[in-house]
Amino acid sequence: MFGTISNIVAAFLTLCIFSFLYKDNPFYKFAESLLVGVSMGYAIPLVYENAFIPYVYRPIFLQNKFLIIIPTLMGVLYIFRFSKNLSWLSRYPIVFGMAIVGMFVPMSLNARVLVQMRSTMLPLDNINTILIFIGVVTILMYFFFSKEHKGTYGKISNVGIWYMMVGFGASFGYTVMARISLLIGRIQFLLGECLGLIK
Amino acid sequence: MSNNKNIFWDRMQNLDRRYIYIVVALAIIIPLLIPFNSKTYITEPVENLYKKVDSFTEREDRAILMCFMHDASTMPELFPMEVSILRHCFERNIKVFTICFLPTAAPLIDYAINTAKEVGGFDVQSGVDYCNFGYKPYALFLPILLGMGEDIAEAVETDSEGRKVENLEIMKNLKNYNELNLVIDFSASASVQTWITYARVKFGANIGAGITAVMAAENYPFLQTGQLVGMLGGLKGAAEYEKLVDVFASNNVVFSKEIVKETWIPITDKNIPYQFKTARIGMNAQSVAHIMIIVFIILGNIGYFVSRKSKNKELG
Numbered sequence: 001m002f003g004t005i006s007n008i009v010a011a012f013l014t015l016c017i018f019s020f021l022y023k024d025n026p027f028y029k030f031a032e033s034l035l036v037g038v039s040m041g042y043a044i045p046l047v048y049e050n051a052f053i054p055y056v057y058r059p060i061f062l063q064n065k066f067l068i069i070i071p072t073l074m075g076v077l078y079i080f081r082f083s084k085n086l087s088w089l090s091r092y093p094i095v096f097g098m099a100i101v102g103m104f105v106p107m108s109l110n111a112r113v114l115v116q117m118r119s120t121m122l123p124l125d126n127i128n129t130i131l132i133f134i135g136v137v138t139i140l141m142y143f144f145f146s147k148e149h150k151g152t153y154g155k156i157s158n159v160g161i162w163y164m165m166v167g168f169g170a171s172f173g174y175t176v177m178a179r180i181s182l183l184i185g186r187i188q189f190l191l192g193e194c195l196g197l198i199k
Numbered sequence: 200m201s202n203n204k205n206i207f208w209d210r211m212q213n214l215d216r217r218y219i220y221i222v223v224a225l226a227i228i229i230p231l232l233i234p235f236n237s238k239t240y241i242t243e244p245v246e247n248l249y250k251k252v253d254s255f256t257e258r259e260d261r262a263i264l265m266c267f268m269h270d271a272s273t274m275p276e277l278f279p280m281e282v283s284i285l286r287h288c289f290e291r292n293i294k295v296f297t298i299c300f301l302p303t304a305a306p307l308i309d310y311a312i313n314t315a316k317e318v319g320g321f322d323v324q325s326g327v328d329y330c331n332f333g334y335k336p337y338a339l340f341l342p343i344l345l346g347m348g349e350d351i352a353e354a355v356e357t358d359s360e361g362r363k364v365e366n367l368e369i370m371k372n373l374k375n376y377n378e379l380n381l382v383i384d385f386s387a388s389a390s391v392q393t394w395i396t397y398a399r400v401k402f403g404a405n406i407g408a409g410i411t412a413v414m415a416a417e418n419y420p421f422l423q424t425g426q427l428v429g430m431l432g433g434l435k436g437a438a439e440y441e442k443l444v445d446v447f448a449s450n451n452v453v454f455s456k457e458i459v460k461e462t463w464i465p466i467t468d469k470n471i472p473y474q475f476k477t478a479r480i481g482m483n484a485q486s487v488a489h490i491m492i493i494v495f496i497i498l499g500n501i502g503y504f505v506s507r508k509s510k511n512k513e514l515g
Contacts, residue, residue, distance in 0.1 A: 047336060108396050180484075
């Protein structure tokens with residue numbers, strides 16, 4: 001019974017959202033607002049239960065770990081974002097958050113730069129490594145703006161543009177695939193779980 | 200005649216987009232209602248991830264962690280992957296942990312575990328064969344990620360049922376990333392790169408990705424450099440993994456490229472439950488929709504060039 005009701009509600013809200021394809025309408029707006037409200041309503045008690053109780057209430061009030069009060073107060077300063085005069089106080093917890101960046105830099109440099117560079121410096125003994133080598137060099141040349149892009153230099157940097165276009169095309173193709181997949185998911189729900197037409 | 204042709208192409212150029220929506224909708228609905236047996240080819244990133252998961256078969260000192268970093272909006276792509284990998288683990292007695300850092304992902308973990316367990320009819324027990332760490336606040340993502348490199352039970356004190364992780368039977372022989380040797384991140388964001396940056400670089404953990412197609416292109420460089428052991432990209436990746444589980448794990452057969460090439464599983468086969476072939480059925484519709492889109496692009500371009508040619512003629 002519960003399954004049937006939840007399917008009917010979900011199907012109705014799905015159709016409300018799809019109605020936007022025809023034009024903007026109150027059903028769409030209702031479903032959109034409901035999503036935001038329900039998500040927040042769902043998140044607040046979950047965060048309270050899984051963050052506030054185990055990491056603030058329990059340590060301070062039950063285990064007497066009073067040092068926790070300092071980071072808690074630091075976190076509370078975020079609320080001052082909403083005050084015009086005291087919003088500067090919210091910058092202090094942000095400063096501590098930014099400290100994470102310090103840890104991120106060396107590790108990120110390794111994962112995103114050094115390892116990537118190493119794999120572009122392989123022996124040019126097959127077509128893939130040759131293509132990667134040409135791509136890296138020509139794109140780097142395209143992004144070198146201290147020299148005017150004309151003549152031979154311009155032609156080489158144009159190759160870099162072609163490489164980037166292929167990259168953007170692949171990215172866009174994947175995006176189209178993703179959007180269609182989402183539509184398929186909803187239609188599978190409507191035809192399968194709601195109407196039982198897919199087995 | 201030539202004038203009629205121009206009118207046709209002009210109309211095509213100014214076609215109301217709602218007609219296109221109808222055609223795309225039909226291109227998806229018809230293949231879903233009348234499924235056909237299209238082939239699913241296995242790509243290397245999916246094969247590598249499958250083999251990595253499979254290498255943990257029946258090992259007491261190895262486990263995988265599945266991180267659900269998405270909400271219901273990307274379920275069509277990611278949920279079939281999660282169900283397939285859970286099913287793989289349950290079939291092959293692989294210890295599996297689940298965790299999420301988004302409130303809206305918490306019910307998806309339960310849904311995925313229950314789907315794999317109930318539809319597959321597996322006799323697996325929470326805390327023994329699998330463990331759901333449940334929802335942890337996003338602020339603890341990094342502390343938990345780094346903490347698990349030292350001691351899992353200390354980083355994640357309790358599971359979703361409130362039990363002390365250190366007391367669970369599944370934790371026997373498991374201490375840190377040396378044992379929890381494979382992390383698979385399911386996301387529609389760049390969170391997999393956080394796992395690579397910290398868990399891989401600092402602790403040498405193996406990272407796999409189950410990501411939406413939108414994110415796939417961005418993650419290929421990590422795959423190429425070996426920082427990702429494997430990747431499932433979008434619905435296609437999910438369909439491939441579903442097939443691998445059907446061919447090998449569910450028949451208790453070790454992976455072999457020859458068997459993959461020779462085996463063809465019709466998705467109209469009624470013995471395979473619908474929940475275990477959702478992605479493959481979806482890929483039928485995906486293929487038809489892609490053909491439709493390609494046709495629209497070709498027609499649009501022809502229309503553009505014909506209109507431009509006739510305009511140039513008019514101008515003299």
